Amino acid sequence: MHFTIQRNKLVEAVNDVMKAVSSKTTIPILTGIKITALEDGVTLTGSNSDISIESFIPAEEEDYQHVDIRKTGSIVLQAKFFSEIVKKLPSETVDIEIQENLSARIVSGSSEFNLIGMDPDEYPQLPQISEHHAFQMPIDLLKQMIRQTVFAVSTSESRPILTGVNFRIENDELICVATDSHRLAMRKAPIESGLIKNFSSVVIPGKSLNELNKILEEKNDTIDIVITGNQILFKTKYLLFFSRLLEGNYPDTTKLIPMDFKTEIIISAKEFLQAIDRASLLAREGKNNVVKLTTYEEDNQIKISTILPEVGKVEEFVPCESLSGEELKISFSAKFMMDALKALDATDVKISFTGAMRPFLIRPLDQDSILQLILPVRTY
Template sequence: MKLTILRGELNEAIQHVSKAVASRTTIPILSGIKIDATYSGVTLTASDTDISIQSFIPLETQSKTVATVTRTGSVVLAAKFFVEIVKKLPNEEVHIEVGDRFQTLITSGATEIQLVGLDPEEFPVLPSIQEDQVVSIAGDLLRDMIRQTVFAVTTNESTPILTGVLWNLQEGTYKFVATDRHRLASRSATVAATDVRFSNIVISGKTLNELAKIVPDQNVLVDIVVADNQVLFKLGNVLFFSRMLDGTYPDTSKIIPQQFKTELVINTKALSDSIDRAYLLSREEKTNIVRLVTLEEGGIEISSSSSELGKVTEQLSVKEMRGEPLRIAFNSKYMLDVLKVIDSEELLIGFNGAMSPIIIRPNDHDRSLHLILPYRTTN
């Protein structure tokens, strides 16, 4: 392998794939980045076996020559050093030449780097995915859907299936659900009419966080290809492969109440600010318990207390209040997580007494729905 490539483009591709480099592994090859040079372009690949990312650098763009391949070939280089050094090379042009036993010479300006390369044959082979089940979604929307659900996955590895987000696609409606058994977040969206349908696909929350970082800011379409136990996301020249989580996701549809004994319509920011203040005190008690009480004279009272520090109490006006009076306690951190991802100005909260799930959703659409279980306190 022998090639010349522009540092900026090489660095960009490295940044993309480096998110899939195994950080703690006993298998040296997984801590590397594979470079494949052909006469059509240069491909970088990294894989920790759960996720794999591939970035293709074409030899030319409309405006300039990006890379020149003099001899095709492949090599795997230790990511940790390679990622850092390419950023700091002195010259815009970088030459890479692989010699005997994958010894790799990188030169740029007066800098000469000899690197121990690894055998690309040992690198994991990426899954081959048949592209007959493709659905396209706007990158912004995909990122929003991830952001509005992924915070509710569990971090507890004893229920591995709940560390992922459930994806369903039925009749053009895409739906994401996440729950850790104390709360639930769901988000749906309509995608362009398509024959594709799938159900019970579960993708790791960590993977989705990495994916969200890689989705470009420009609002481009992301192609999603679903195969046996793999999902492939195509983002222009970047391919992002993820394994699905094994197991059956619990049926959450039955726990969501359709009617409420008490309903509040309230300004999202006012409620968020108020609960944030109560949370500050509640977290000193490690419980995060905040109380919400409806007031006879209208409005609600939000409060929390700490035996050591004191008490926060505040009254909040609501836009609408329907149904029975209420006194309920909940985890304020969970509530803040929800309020952070609701983009609408007003939200609706529904209750069925102090012991039943709390439902929160935007007041202007029903594409988002959040559930929090209350604390069962005695006072």
């Protein structure tokens, strides 16, 4: 194998696949990046037990040459050293040549490195996925849906299924749900489901989706999403991102979402978020980071407060655009509320309560494709 490649293209691809390389693996070959050079370009692959990432650099694109392939072949190089080397090479091009005994000669400008490689035949094959269960959606929409749900996954391994985001398609609509049993985030979006009409829901690890979101660029292109038995593939023009799926049945969250409300407020999301943020300066010193909300219908405002006997207290009144229903005092996690408001990304929000000890909903005004649900905290 022998090729010369644009260093910036190589660095981009290395950064992408490094997100799938684990230094803690018990399989030595997986500490490496597999590099394969064919006539049409160079493919880099990184893999661990959860995700596999393949990044392709075309030899030519729009009459611009990224790679000059002198000889085809493949090698696996230690990811830790290779990634650091390519970032710091001095020239705009990099020449990589595999010599005898799987030794890689890496030359850029006046700098030359020699790395001992590993046998590419020992590198595990990426999953073979039939594209029968496939659909497409805009990349920027997928990134938004992940961002608006993934923060609500559980970080506890006591219920592994809750550490993922539930993807399901119903009536040409993709529904993404995440919950840690104390809060829930849901986002819906219409899609063209292609060859697939209905599939039983799948659960994608939250960690996988976070890594995918870091790699995907904000642009108008579409992404293919392909589902098979225990794997999901996200596929763009030059990137393949495989993730394992979590096993088990995701709980039926539709039963958690209340339909009848006793108190509703409409409020500026920014003002409400800032008030919660200020109250949390004291609240986070407490065990549960709890703030209290009290409604005052006659004044059309709410009070946000926190009292910590050993520290002090904070009170702030926030005007509402509208407030209706029963008077209410309710306590909840300041962090959960701030996470929810940031995810909604709305100017005004409607908050619907069913009582002091019942779950409540936060939604953008006049939009039903997204909602956040939070369980209150019992305070004595």
